[in-house]
Amino acid sequence: MHDASHDDAGVIRRIADGDESALAQLYDRWVESVYSMASHLLRDTDEAEDVVEETFWQVWQRAGSYDPSRGTVRTWILTIARSRTLDRLRARNRRLTDTPMTDDMVAAESDPLLDAEGNERRSLIQMALRELPDDQRVTLELAYFRGLSQSEIAEFLSEPLGTIKTRMRLGMQKLRVKLGLLRDSGVEGAG
């Protein structure tokens, strides 16, 4: 959990009370994370900026329903942002004909001078992904990076839906364990 998660929860409470300056505060804190994720997945800066605006507007509208016992503010915001990103990926209706999703999405690096800590964390997550069996890793990557549904992945890989669900669940369970170990070992980044 992030060091400042307690502060974040307080900011969310202020937003829920109608304090728009708290929204600006939360925006300043998390805009880069939301933008980085959205622009990485969408590969379009204009659309990523739209996702940023939609995400924080939804934060404003739904802050009263945030429950800190259910997850960090970071996870809550990124879940909203991912949902808005998926909407756009799906609206494009050209996911399967896009440039194939390959290592450049998984292995993308920040400028090392800008984000040394983030790069270290990223390398460890990339390693955790690579350690998954190929069929599980590909299934997760198609869902995460391409926004494909389980049914679409089944169709894309010509595999039965039940097989895809199993692979997705197994892959996520293993990833959860690996990333949990990373967290426990103290490798943590802000973004």
Place this chain on the structure above:
Amino acid sequence: MSDDELMHEGEIPDDQSETPPLHDVAGGALGALTPEELAELRAESNIDPQLWNDLASMEETVAELARLSPTQRINRGRSAGIRSRLVSRAAASRGARTSAPRAPGELVMAPVQGQRDGARGVKSEPAQGTVVPHAKPGFARETSARTVPVIAGRPAGLGGWQFLAAASLVGCLATGSLLYKTLRERDSLRTAVTARSADEGAKIVSLQGDVAKKDSMIASLTGPNMRVVDLVTLASQDPVARMFWDRKTQQWTMYAYNLRQPKPGKTFQVWLIAAGVPAPISAGTFHPDAKGAAVMHASYPMDRGALQKVAISEEPDGGMPSPTGPIILAGR
């Protein structure tokens, strides 16, 4: 847990597409479910704590995957515009929320801890709850605290019915007098409150309008669709103008300073020169103020890449269909 154990625990037969929600947790966290599957999963997780926890931890894992995205800096100007728009919209929506009157006797729902809606980590606006009447503080307490005076004795020399009649008359007079006085005070207070409320309300509305205008201007000036054209002098003086074109709303705003006054019977006219349009397009006429400053707003739809040049010329009053006078300022 080994792969074999996991596979044994979670394997779904290939010919089985209808699976328990537990098997959809990963797909739910990744956003890979159909709306129907997602609705079923959420409904189940609301009543199954284990499923709920499983889904929450899966979503933490998906949020961790966001760290795979390299840090990218959002354009500062555009970010400032987004931020300003958000704050402006939030302030406006807050105003709407707080100004919405609650109907007399309206019931409010008391939130129930633990109610949740679709997104994880989220507690829903109460779908169910304890209905409590909207309280009117003090009213019940005031009513119950009032006591009926007890008449302990009676004046000497009056019979029973005479005493009751006299007491009733005195009571009526006292009550009437009190009622009259109270009504007058109430009317006076009501008038004062109404006047003050109207005054304060007008001030608030005016201030909110000012704030919204400023925010809107900041948002439009820093928005992603804004193109800025600087216009510089072609003459010996030093007039300067800057035109902002919001390509999304097709709104044009021009600020000009140090302009000389147009000659008698003349006016300044703004022209847009666009690709594919043979003649300059008039964007309106204006007169600078005594200090040579001017602000002009116009709306003219144009393709995003079409604008090539902006110019200001001096034309006869009322403007001309095409430029005929000297060019005062121009920019591209």
